[in-house]
Amino acid sequence: QKLANKLISKKRYIVEQCFGTAKRLFGMGRASYFGTAKVNAQVMLKSICMNLKKAANKIFVDKPPRGVVRPIAT
Numbered sequence: 719q720k721l722a723n724k725l726i727s728k729k730r731y732i733v734e735q736c737f738g739t740a741k742r743l744f745g746m747g748r749a750s751y752f753g754t755a756k757v758n759a760q761v762m763l764k765s766i767c768m769n770l771k772k773a774a775n776k777i778f779v780d781k782p783p784r785g786v787v788r789p790i791a792t
Contacts (some may be wrong), residue, residue, distance in 0.1 A: 740768055 740746040744764045761789045 744768060
């Protein structure tokens, strides 16, 4: 079992980060509604929000790539 965990730990780490972010930032540790349809809709909307946040983080970085000149804000 230890060997199996060691072999899959690198993949598991990447996947578990996603679940940790969902629980921490979007409150997905517990469902807010009763009923499968409402809970599925909640998970779907929060997943969309999480993907939009990931995309925004990839587009708007703090440091521009090398060689890029940003205009000075006045």
